[in-house]
Amino acid sequence: MVAFKGVWTQPFWRSVSGEFIAMLIFVLLGLGSTISWGVGDSPQPADLLRISLCFGLSIVTMVHCFGHISGAHLNPAVTIAFVCTRRITLAKSLFYIIAQCLGAISGAGLLYIITPFNLIGNLGVTMVNERLSLGHGLLVEILITFQLVFCISASCDPKYKDKYPPIAIGISVIIGHLFAINYTGASMNPARSLGPAVILWNWKSHWIYWVGPIIGAVCAATVYDYIYCPDNDLKQHLKEAITKATQKTKGKYIEVDDCRSQADAEDLILKSGTVHVIDIDQAESKKGKDSASEILSTV
Template identity: 85%
Template sequence: MVAFKGVWTQPFWKAVSGEYIAMLIFVLLGLGSTITWGANNSCQSADIVRISLCFGFSIVTMVHCFGHISGAHLNPAVTIAFVCTRKITLAKSVFYIMAQCLGAISGAGILFLITPPNLVGNFGMTMVNERLSLGHGLLTEILITFQLVFSISASCDPKYKNKYPAIAIGISVIIGHLFAINYTGASMNPARSLGPAVILWNWKSHWIYWVGPIVGAVCAAAAYDYIYCPDNALKEHLKEVLKKATQKKEKYAEVEDNRSQSGDDDLILKPGTIHVIDIDHDSKKGKDSASEILSTV
């Protein structure tokens, strides 16, 4: 039950509901940009620039609105990457991912209800180009999600000031779409692909849009936090843990990581000197807005 400490609080459920609402709006607007209203009321080829800008600007808006409420993950792959880098607990991430997926399905469902049937088309579903193999599609999703999450990690690093994370993240989404729409539909987000897949009940190659973004996100977050810009306090902590683990030879030594539970009341956990979003103390003033935003898409 220690893992669920801090879950049954009002601030946390405000954060979860924020993820749901933000994801609903993001998917509704993003998928809506893929629907073309032609002169003959028939589907035409989608405008790549329009779709890219809509997804990117939607992310900028949602990060700006919900960054201080929930961290504005808006992406199960980002949430899983933050679990791996100890920025959010596993128990809390489960509720985040559920809210994101439900929000995406709700947004896609609302759009489907208000769109004339003859204009629905493929409804913005992410599909691998017929000229590509599934392996190429998987690699594409890994690469574009890697650049997105690396951008998120860098722009939201509290050690560096005078940044505009919402804009940086939005631009990262835009360039990912401009590059990869013709390859895979440029998902970078399992929930974004889940919404239209559920509404149309089309699961063709859907696994690519979970495996690819998750692998790319975890690799990017780990590379930034542990290789390129590691936290000194975290490095010392890992050394202490490894030292204790090797003290007893040929015997199993259970090492208690006190640090991993020291911030269970926080919504987003960061080791060492990394800034923490504490939803139980949301009345604090003087917080750095850039460090409050932990993720998106």
């Protein structure tokens, strides 16, 4: 039960429901831009600019609306990356990912219901271009997700105040689509690909849209947080702990005496920026309960 500490609280479930609603709206709007409304035998060609702008501006809107509620991850790959950089616990991330996937499926299902059957087409299912190998498709998804999550990490870094994360993140989504729609459909988001795949039951090369974004997201968040812009307090604390652990006294290793409490350790976690912060245990701590704060960042 310790692993699920902070899960059974009203603020956390408000955050989970926010992820569900935001993902539903994002997928509904984004996939809707891929629908061709051509007449008869003259279908409209895919408008790459319209699709890119719709996905990017939808992200801007959802991050602005839900950033202070749930952190607006809106992407299982981002949530997994935040687990690796200690911005969210593993237990809480499971509920976030489930909410994101259910929201994406619901959004794709709603679009399927309201769209005339003869216009549905492939409902925005992401597929690797036939001219590419699966390996090339996987590499493209890794690269575009890397640039997205690196942008998220940089724009939400509290050390740099003069930023507006929703705009930066939305632009990152737009350029990812402009570049990669013709390659892989530009997913960058496993839940976005899962939604239409479930509704049309089309699983062709679907694994690429989980493996690629997750690898890209984890690499980007790890590189930013631990190489380019590490937290100095956390770095110093880890250095001291390693030094104590390797010291010898009378031929024996001494036990590390960590004077920091669990709450102090969690305070070293990189906190998010402008659209950012939700302390889901704050209400309980004010009541005198023993609870640790949890910071969720935006997507």
